[in-house]
Amino acid sequence: MADQEVKxxxxxxxxxxxxxxxxxxxxGFVIMLRKGLDLNPNQIPSALLNKPALDxxxxxxxxxxxxxxxxxxYFDLKDFKGQGLILNFWASWCYSCRAEAHDFERFWKAYQDNGVKVVGVAIQDTPEDARRFAAQYGKTYILGLDTxxxxxxxxxVTGVPETFVINSEGMILHKEAGPVSEAKLQEFAAMLNQPQ
Known part of the structure; x- marks a missing residue:
């Protein structure tokens, strides 16, 4: 009896x-992890989406x-009033900006007469380095420097490249973080051509 276990x-x-x-x-942890893995890191939510673009x-x-x-x-947002705009923030020192440079140029050549403006704004850069980068990668579209x-x-902007799609009414439709491809730029053009 003494060896028996008491429950x-x-x-x-x-x-x-x-x-x-x-x-x-x-x-719960597995569900949260799975949901996080399904997110696209290039589509960062922005408080600016579906709001008027800032000058x-x-x-x-x-x-x-x-x-x-x-x-x-200089140029500013008002210069593009009534036009669809793809606004790309980039820098000459940015490795990922090199990856998208030729895609932006090909897109610009194909769409420049279709009411879509491509504008690149270099940040944390010098005019000399930005111009040298533009020449090296054959950029011919509108470029400026955020002095x-x-x-x-x-x-x-938290890093470069980052791209914003702004419709002809001046509303931000989309933000993309990271380099974009020509196919992605064509998707942006389709967004701009949809009735608002």
């Missing part, structure tokens, strides 16, 4: 409740010939 009902019940709780936490000012680097009337020193950093701040 205490309260401890068993606590063990079962604790086990069920741990399993529920584990399932910006960029010192001219090139592309003035694509504008009807403009300031000699005081305010454009990047207004758009909440």
């Amino acid at each position: 205490v009902p309260g401890k068993s019940r606590k063990h079962i409740i604790l086990s069920i709780g741990m399993i529920a936490i584990g399932i 910006f000012k960029a010192e001219w680097l090139q592309g003035r010939q694509y504008m009807n009337e403009t300031n000699e020193e 005081d950093g305010s454009a990047a701040i207004n758009y909440g």
Whole structure:
């Protein structure tokens, strides 16, 4: 009789409740992890989506010939009023910006007469380095330099490249973080051509 184990009902019940709780936490963690893995890291939510685009000012680097009337020193958002705009923040020191440079140029050549403007704004850069990069990668579209950093701040740019799709009414339709392909740029053009 002395060798028999005595069961205490309260401890068993606590063990079962604790086990069920741990399993529920584990399932919740797996669900959260799975949901996180399904997210596209290039599609970062932005508080600016479906809101009016904020004005910006960029010192001219090139592309003035694509504008009807403009300031000699800089361009700003108002210069593109009534036009679809793909606004790309980039830098000459950015490795990922090299990956998308030729795609942007091919897209620009194909769409420049279709009411879509491509505008690149270099951030944290010098005019000389930005122009050298543009020449090296054959960029011919509108390029400017965010000399005081305010454009990047207004758009909440956290890294380059980042691209914004702005419709002809001046509303931000989409933000893409990371390099974009020509196929992705064509998707952006389709967004701009949809009735708003």
